[in-house]
Structure formats: C-alpha cells, structure tokens
Amino acid sequence: MDSVSDKSLEYWMHRALQLASLGEGRTSPNPLVGAVVLNKRGNLVGEGFHARAGAPHAEVGALEQAGKEAIDGTLIVTLEPCCHHGRTPPCTEMILASGLKRVVVALEDPDPRVSGSGLHRLMQEGIEVVTGVLQELAAEQNKSFLHRVSTGRPWGILKWGMSFDGRTALTNGVSKWITNETSRDWVHSLRGTVDAVIVGGGTVRTDDPLLTSRGKSTPEPIRVVFSRSLELPSNARVWDTSIARTLIAFPKETSEDLLESFPEGFEKLSLPSCEPIQLLLGLAKKDCNSVLWECGPRLASLAIKQGCIQELAIMMSPKLMGGVLAATPIAELGFTSMSEVIKLSRYELKAFDDDLLLRATLL
Numbered sequence: 173m174d175s176v177s178d179k180s181l182e183y184w185m186h187r188a189l190q191l192a193s194l195g196e197g198r199t200s201p202n203p204l205v206g207a208v209v210l211n212k213r214g215n216l217v218g219e220g221f222h223a224r225a226g227a228p229h230a231e232v233g234a235l236e237q238a239g240k241e242a243i244d245g246t247l248i249v250t251l252e253p254c255c256h257h258g259r260t261p262p263c264t265e266m267i268l269a270s271g272l273k274r275v276v277v278a279l280e281d282p283d284p285r286v287s288g289s290g291l292h293r294l295m296q297e298g299i300e301v302v303t304g305v306l307q308e309l310a311a312e313q314n315k316s317f318l319h320r321v322s323t324g325r326p327w328g329i330l331k332w333g334m335s336f337d338g339r340t341a342l343t344n345g346v347s348k349w350i351t352n353e354t355s356r357d358w359v360h361s362l363r364g365t366v367d368a369v370i371v372g373g374g375t376v377r378t379d380d381p382l383l384t385s386r387g388k389s390t391p392e393p394i395r396v397v398f399s400r401s402l403e404l405p406s407n408a409r410v411w412d413t414s415i416a417r418t419l420i421a422f423p424k425e426t427s428e429d430l431l432e433s434f435p436e437g438f439e440k441l442s443l444p445s446c447e448p449i450q451l452l453l454g455l456a457k458k459d460c461n462s463v464l465w466e467c468g469p470r471l472a473s474l475a476i477k478q479g480c481i482q483e484l485a486i487m488m489s490p491k492l493m494g495g496v497l498a499a500t501p502i503a504e505l506g507f508t509s510m511s512e513v514i515k516l517s518r519y520e521l522k523a524f525d526d527d528l529l530l531r532a533t534l535l
C-alpha cells in the first residue's frame with residue numbers, strides 16, 4: 173500500500189495552497205503556485221512557492237530542498253508543471269531528473285503553452301499523475317490569472333465606501349471619511365493583493381488619493397489615473413512616483429501638452445478609445461492579472477456595462493448621509509425592468525468594528 177493516502181494528499185495540497193498564497197500580489201502575469209515534496213515514506217522533505225515573476229517556479233525550490241530524498245517520492249503542486257522554456261527552464265525536465273514517482277496536481281494550467289502537455293510529458297515518461305485534488309480551492313486562489321488567460325483582461329474588483337443609506341459622497345462632493353479606520357486599513361491590504369488601482373480624473377481632482385497599500389505590499393500596485401480630458405492637478409499626491417508607479421491612461425486623440433507641467437516619473441498609456449475595456453487590455457499587456465477600481469459612479473457604471481467588474485467590495489458605515497442629489501456608488505445602468513438587473517452571488521459579510529464589509533461576485 174502507498175504510504176500517502178488520498179486524505180493526506182488533500183492535507184498536503186492545503187499546505188501547497190498556503191505556500192502559494194505567500195506570493196500574492198507579486199507573481200503577475202504568472203499564477204500563484206505552491207509545491208511540497210514528500211519522500212517515499214510520505215515525510216515532508218521540500219517546500220517551495222513562486223515568489224515573483226522571473227523568480228524560480230515553486231517546484232524548483234521544493235525539489236532543490238528535497239535533493240535525493242525526492243527519489244520515489246511525491247510532488248504535490250497547486251498548478252500543472254510547465255513544459256516550455258519561459259523566463260526559467262521547464263519544470264517537467266527537473267521533475268524527471270529528480271527521480272520522483274508521482275506528481276499530484278490541483279489544477280491544469282490553462283496557459284496555451286502548457287494546457288495539459290506538462291502532465292502528458294510526465295505520464296509519457298512513466299510518472300504517475302493525479303489531478304483535481306482541491307481543484308476548486310486552487311481555481312479560487314488563481315481566479316485572476318485564470319480570468320486573464322481566458323478573457324485577455326485582468327480580473328476586476330470594484331470597491332466603494334458608503335453610508336447605510338447608500339451615499340458615497342455628500343451633496344457638496346465631500347466623501348472623507350465615510351468609513352472607519354479599520355475598514356480603510358483593510359482597503360490598504362486589498363490594494364496590496366492587486367496589480368493596479370484605477371481611479372478617474374474626477375476622483376483625483378476631488379479626493380487627491382494616495383492609492384497605495386501604505387507599504388503593506390512591495391512592490392506597490394500601479395496607480396492608474398484614467399482621464400479623457402487630462403485636466404488634472406499638477407500637484408496631486410499620486411504623481412509622487414518615489415513610493416509607487418503611476419500611469420496616466422487617456423484616449424489617443426487627447427493632446428498630451430497638458431502633462432508637460434507634471435513632475436517627472438509617471439508613465440503614459442495612450443488608448444485607441446476612452447473605454448474601460450481598452451484600459452484593461454492595455455493593463456493586461458503590462459502584466460496585470462488583477463485590478464481594483466476605486467473610481468466614482470460614472471466610471472463604475474461604464475466598467476460594469478463593459479464586463480470589466482467581476483467582484484464587489486463594499487464598505488458600509490452605520491451613518492445616514494441623505495441627499496437626493498448626493499452621489500451613489502453606480503450611475504445609470506439603463507435597466508427598465510427588474511428582470512434585467514445584475515444579480516450578485518457568493519456574497520459574504522464581515523464586520524470591521526462598526527463598519528460592514530460586503531463582498532460579492534458578479535459572475
């Protein structure tokens with residue numbers, strides 16, 4: 173009988189997923205991957221994870237740690253091993269050289285350069301391959317990567333802070349601060365898990381946000397200012413690129429002259445048109461798997477209409493702000509019957525002191 177039972181395969185896959193999560197916010201355009209190696213007696217002899225794009229793959233670290241102990245052992249890895257020469261050599265060849273007997277995988281790699289051929293290569297050489305162990309958890313962990321590979325666009329989270337009566341600003345535009353410090357601290361952590369944070373020009377003019385994770389993640393996400401007019405304040409805090417990258421995205425017909433008086437250091441992204449979907453295609457080319465939209469209602473509704481939002485993160489504060497003309501999170505979506513409205517799924521609620529966080533999926 174094999175010394176590693178199916179139950180313990182799940183146990184070790186949980187450990188591999190935990191290791192994978194250590195790379196969160198740093199591996200794009202690559203996925204999160206974690207790996208463990210068990211020797212032939214089923215004892216843990218190696219662990220590894222993909223720490224950032226360009227760094228060794230998870231399997232490499234785990235197999236290097238295991239050394240000769242890998243002979244006749246088992247590799248447990250959250251994603252199918254690669255079989256192509258990318259920035260690093262193919263992991264399948266290292267696995268074959270290591271003397272492993274079995275490879276256990278949670279998820280097939282949808283990257284067209286791999287997509288089953290990594291597993292095929294291993295089976296061809298007589299390695300026993302087990303797939304689908306904790307597949308759903310692994311897919312959830314890598315949902316941004318999977319979404320970007322299947323659609324060509326980063327996974328989009330739309331975040332807003334609002335009062336219990338659904339207002340995101342007072343009638344005079346004031347929105348600081350609706351939510352409490354604990355909620356805002358959580359938003360900083362959320363920024364640390366994504367590759368880019370997007371706001372429109374209006375939010376820069378009104379709120380002058382910093383948009384960083386406050387050092388919770390290195391590197392910081394790219395701060396993206398999406399503007400049609402480029403009529404932006406030249407002294408906004410977001411132009412300080414000593415703390416994080418800043419990218420100004422604008423349609424190609426807008427003259428760049430207005431940016432001449434800006435401090436140096438920001439990047440420019442000229443788009444074929446001023447559409448959220450074009451912005452996302454541009455950000456995917458800049459290696460983004462995930463983006464956080466922290467914009468106001470007009471841009472939010474456009475992003476929703478164009479399928480750019482997959483998930484919501486709503487911070488709700490027990491306050492009544494009132495005002496028929498006060499801003500609400502999303503502008504007109506054009507629905508005329510309740511059968512057309514967007515239905516949310518998989519929602520969860522969490523308390524941050526007296527604030528509530530509601531997360532939901534749009535898919």
Ligand SMILES: NC(=O)c1ccc[n+]([C@@H]2O[C@H](COP(=O)([O-])OP(=O)(O)OC[C@H]3O[C@@H](n4cnc5c(N)ncnc54)[C@H](OP(=O)(O)O)[C@@H]3O)[C@@H](O)[C@H]2O)c1
Nearest residue numbers: 332333340347372373374375399400401467468469470471
């Ligand atoms: N409570 C919250 O969570 C929260 C979060 C964010 C903002 N806010 C509030 O929301 C208000 C700003 O709202 P907003 O809707 O103006 O948000 P926004 O985030 O500034 O988005 C609108 C801006 O996006 C740019 N844009 C780029 N492409 C566009 C397109 N195709 N169509 C329309 N706009 C496009 C435009 O910038 P240009 O004008 O530069 O061309 C436009 O003014 C502020 O009062 C702010 O305090 C609240």
Ligand SMILES: [Zn+2]
Nearest residue numbers: 229253254263
């Ligand atoms: Zn690899």
